[in-house]
Amino acid sequence: MPLRIAPSVLNADLGRIREQVQLAEAGGADWIHIDVMDGHFVPSLSFGAPVIRALRSITSLPLDVHLMVEHPEQYIAEYADLGARVFTFHPEATRHVQRQLTAIRERGMLAGVALNPATPLAAVEEVVTDLDLVLVMSVNPGFGGQAFLRTTIDKVDRVRRLLDTKGSRAALEVDGGITVDTIHNAYAAGADTFVAGSAVFGKDDPAQAVRDLRLACAVSI
Ligand code: DX5
Ligand code: ZN
Numbered sequence: 001m002p003l004r005i006a007p008s009v010l011n012a013d014l015g016r017i018r019e020q021v022q023l024a025e026a027g028g029a030d031w032i033h034i035d036v037m038d039g040h041f042v043p044s045l046s047f048g049a050p051v052i053r054a055l056r057s058i059t060s061l062p063l064d065v066h067l068m069v070e071h072p073e074q075y076i077a078e079y080a081d082l083g084a085r086v087f088t089f090h091p092e093a094t095r096h097v098q099r100q101l102t103a104i105r106e107r108g109m110l111a112g113v114a115l116n117p118a119t120p121l122a123a124v125e126e127v128v129t130d131l132d133l134v135l136v137m138s139v140n141p142g143f144g145g146q147a148f149l150r151t152t153i154d155k156v157d158r159v160r161r162l163l164d165t166k167g168s169r170a171a172l173e174v175d176g177g178i179t180v181d182t183i184h185n186a187y188a189a190g191a192d193t194f195v196a197g198s199a200v201f202g203k204d205d206p207a208q209a210v211r212d213l214r215l216a217c218a219v220s221i
């Protein structure tokens with residue numbers, strides 16, 4: 001099964017962002033995860049286009065943009081032009097999910113839907129053929145550094161079965177509280193892409209932290 005590590009820069013040291021991202025890349029990071037927050041869909045404000053642009057100039061890794069914002073459709077064209085590879089939004093934040101997925105793909109990006117801990121799989125069932133990624137939130141979105149919700153494992157298992165049943169090759173990403181202790185069970189349940197913020201940029205050696213996460217997938221700790 002493929003295995004991608006997507007370090008989240010949400011809580012990285014923005015004053016040293018070039019060095020931090022390059023260290024993650026040296027450790028084998030596959031994507032760089034960018035959490036866009038608007039202070040409405042989630043309580044926090046984070047960053048948007050200027051930081052995506054800066055990251056685009058720092059790394060050639062695919063940019064995995066996770067929008068925790070109302071009306072994410074407003075940003076599809078802009079983020080595509082900035083070079084985003086993955087555009088993931090929350091279905092509660094827009095009225096016409098299928099239309100947005102199509103618009104994202106038409107702009108040449110991979111289309112992702114994020115499921116909050118309380119959002120049922122039904123939110124993606126009717127659009128499985130229209131999406132390239134399902135993001136299962138393993139914390140309530142809004143902040144880095146929260147504890148992994150254990151109910152996520154069962155949900156990942158059910159999303160895996162849904163994707164397999166429908167013949168979908170969409171990526172299955174888990175986001176929130178991923179550490180060397182939690183990643184293995186999520187991987188074993190069928191996730192293939194792992195967002196990690198504190199577990200990478202909260203460490204003294206982000207390169208080694210990425211390697212440790214990859215190793216921890218293979219062995220249960
Ligand atoms: C939370 C964000 C996550 C966050 C993960 O709302 O979507 O991507 O950066 O941070 P950690 O890995 O510290 O839980
Ligand atoms: Zn995220």
